[in-house]
Amino acid sequence: MRRRLLTSTLVVAVIAVLLLGVPLGIVVSRLIVDEAAQELRAEATRLVGEVEYARIQETPLDPQQLEQKYPGRHIQIYERANPPKATIVGTAPPSGQQMAEDAQSENGIYVRVSRDREQIEQDVRARLLLIVALAVAALAVAVGLAIVQSRRLTLPLQDLAKIADRLGSGDARPSRHRYGIPELDRVAEVLDRSATRISDLLTREREFATDASHQLRTPLTGLTMRLEEIVAASDQPAIVREEGEAAIVQAERLTAVIDELLAAARRQRHAQAEPVAIDEVLIQQITEWEPVFRGGDRTLLLEGSRGLKALATTGGFGQVIATLLENSLRHGAGTVTVTTTQGDTYIVIEVTDEGPGIADEIAPKVFERNVSGGGGTGLGLTLARALAAADGGRLELVRRRPATFAIFLRPADDNGPTRVVTGPA
Incomplete structure (x- = not known):
């Protein structure tokens, strides 16, 4: 690209110099010739006046004085007399081409002033050489500017190509480079916005993978517990059947969780909210978790x-x-107690236990990602709040000691717009 810029700039500069230089050379040469002719004509006219004055004063012309006054000129003066009188002053007549101008008076005085045309042509050549030198200098300046401009354009383009290549390789950091050229700055700005969007997409994909792994762990734990119950009760067909059915329910719930995660990833959960029987969900969850609580002597x-x-x-x-x-x-x-109440605008489900509660330094940020006070992943409450908000409700820590969490859901007869709350009320 740099070579094309240099070539195109040089071609444009040459055309411009030719379009300006050739007419300028012609005009300058004609001006020099016309100026020389005008000068000779003025000298001839002035000489006629001097000869007339000398004739009136009856003083002879001094050839040496005329030669000093008009150096490099061949002067011929003719006076009407009987016989005619001629005076020749100055250098010898030029042997080559010459330029001559005449003038005469009413009293019969005729003057011719000549000069060698070679001197005029030398002056024309000198001026043309000056024009050529200026043209060459202009071309040199144009080439220099073309080199600077090509570097100013090609280096940013190379930088933008590297940025685009880096984006393609997965490095989605915005470059924030600007080059002082509006068009290139616009391209850089678009690439930076694309990098930000790609970075956001990659972040969401990574978060989705992390959330999916965390969310799937809970139903898998429940499924594992059911399978352990089946193994433990293998000699009791009725219990095996009951636990097998419960394991099937857990597997179906695991499938539902996967669907929920995919729907959340596509931002479709708001449209899927529908009237849900609170008791059915709570009883199903308590049934699943009761064995493991009972195993820990808890209720x-x-x-x-x-x-x-x-x-x-x-x-x-x-x-x-x-x-x-x-x-x-x-x-x-x-004991862990799940309490349901009907409020004016929300149905509230509280989950509380009799433990030591949540530390004061953790409580304000308990819903933040990767925040955990007991060696956990720090994702559970974050995802739980996001799921509640996606259904148009909210999850809050209403009491620190003992720890009490409350889920606020809209009643089934609430036809108002969905209000998503992601922070404390």
Whole structure:
């Protein structure tokens, strides 16, 4: 590209110099010739006046004085007399081409002034050489400017190519480079925006993979517990059948969780919220988690109002409850109580235990990603809050000691617009 820029600039400069230089040379040469002729004509006219004055004063012309006054001129003066009188002053007549101008008076005085044309041609050549030198200098300046401009254009383009190549290789860092050229700066700005979007997409993909692995862990844990129950009760057909059916339910729930995660990744969960029977989801979760709580000599209780319905997705709401129960199992102590109440604008589901609660330094950021006070992944509560918000509700820490989390869901008869809350109310 740099070579093409140099070539095109040089061609344009040569054409411009020719279009300006050739007419300028012709005009300058004609001006020099015309100026020389005009000068000779003026000298001839002036000489006629001097001869007339000398004739009136009856003083002879001094050839030496005329030669000093008109150097390099061949002067011929003719006076009307009987016989005619001629005077020749100055250098010898030029042997080659000459330029001559005449003048005469009414009293019969005729003057011719001549000069060698070679001197005029030398002056023309000198001026033409000056024009050629200026043209060459102009071409040199044009080439220099073309080199500078080509570097100013090609280096940013090479830099933009490297940035685009880096984007293609997965490095989505914005370069923030600007070059002082509006068009190239526009391209750089577009690439920076593309890099930001790609970075956001990659971040969301990584978060989705992390969230999926975390969300799938809970139903897999429940499925594992059911399979362990089956193995332990292999000599009791009725229990094996019951636990097998429960394992099937867990597998179906695992499939539902995967669907929920994919829907959340595509931002489709708002449209899927529908009336959900709160009791069914809570009983199903308590049934799943009761064996592991019982194994740790702990108790699960369900209290509060029955028969409530809220706008949610079964998988999303169930996953939120599962996360809270798992947190109570790992970080809490004593009896875990799930309480449901009907408020004016929300249905509230509270999960509380009898443990030491949440430390003061952790409580303000307990819902932040990668924040954990007990060696966990720091993702459970973050994802649970996101799932609740996707259903148009919210998840809050309402009491630190003992730890009490509350899920606020819209009633099933609420036809108002979805209000997503991602921070504390």
